[in-house]
Amino acid sequence: MKSLLHDYAEACKDIAVGAKERPGKAALYLSVITGAVLCGSNAPSDDSFHCSMLDAAGTLLLLSPWTRNGKSDRHTQRLIDLDNQGRLHHANLVFLSVMYESPHDPACDVYHARCPHLEPRWVDFPGRVLDVGFLGRWWVLRSRMKDFDVNDEEFAHLPPDMRTISWRDLHSQENEKLYVSKFLPVVMPEEQLD
Template sequence: MAGRCVGVLCRRLCSSSAAPVAAEQVKLGFWQRMKNKKFVVWTKHLLRDYGEACKDIVVGAKERPGKATLYISLLAGVGICSSKAPSEDSFQCSLLEASSCLLLLSPWTRNGSSDQHVQRLMELRNEGRLRHINFMLFSLMYEAPYDPDCDLYSSQCSHLKSRWAEFPSRVLDIGFFGNWWRLQNKMKDFDINEEEFTHLPAHMRTISHNDLHSEENERLNQSRIRTVVVMSKDQLKQIEMSEDKFNKIEMSNKLKETEISKEDRLNPTEISKEDRLNQVEMSEEDRLEQIEKSVEDLLDQIEMSEEDQ
């Protein structure tokens, strides 16, 4: 008996001393236990799939660079347009700015279409009937039939609400790439009242780009900023003498023309129409040459006098 008890006690002691060692060997760390969980395994497989897809994209881009650049440019354009899509606050700011610009003008100088469009938008804003929709690439401002806080039966009943077929007629403005294009188009030439020019002929109602930026206008603008040349009495006398010469030449040419016309009346068969036209053209050319020479001489004299001074 005594031997059995001693044997049992020895086995128990040995088993108790070996149990902690085995427990220490079996116990795992936190990260090792996380590796065996389903969520971690699923994320590993997902990341592995995305990595393989990215490798395939890189390989495809190397094989077809044109197609890859097209897709990249399209994605970049979509990203830029979505970031530049204007918000409702930007429309409110643009509307208030346009209204303030029109208020600085008198009613007689405002453009009628610009004033009507801005006044209508301001009325809808005061009534709380402006609505904004963001389509990621662009934005829309449209007109709502009622204010959102309105509790009338017609505004709450689903059967009396406006239909989607009527939506295009209620669109007020389109926002794209940071601009509200309809408002910007309406505010073009907002300080020009077109009704003031209705009494003019049709060809004078419109002004082209060449009318505002012509060579004649540039020449007049440059002559406006030229320095004033102070002439002496002698120079003024020379100019008067030259003008007298021009007048005498013109008088002589007129006398010649009258003599030619009298000769034609007396002898209509001797001088033909072509000869008469040639004579008139030669007289005009001679007169222009004389005028140019006299003007050049005067300019030379003025320059010489300035250099001497």
């Protein structure tokens, strides 16, 4: 035990001497290790995904079907359907988490689900990934829920130049003048007063 403690003391002494000789390299190693520990400790869990998924579904449920974003609604409904079918699975990859789709429920006992020759190949795995969790967030679900209350199909009948609005359209000088003019008192000419 004494020799083991002596070896650890020598190793720590060597680390301290090496850090003094090359502080840049030591800082780089320390930052990489700290980042890895931070990412590993903040990898979201399966429960976190289910909470995020149900929160997104509840948020969309509060909106009228005519104002919901179609992409957000379809993605959330697909996730809920896969979860109800038992085909939604979680994998913790130390630094990040992945939610992926499997072709069958693990409790399914049909031939296609149990035959090892019909299992999906690892090459096809990236196509089955539904969401990536990193630093406590589920990034794909978050990006799909962006502008969840804007229905793009509602504006499909407009001409192409009117489908998008630029910053200049919203903050033009003419708009500002009209906005200010609505607070000015109304002045009527003498002819209209009689």
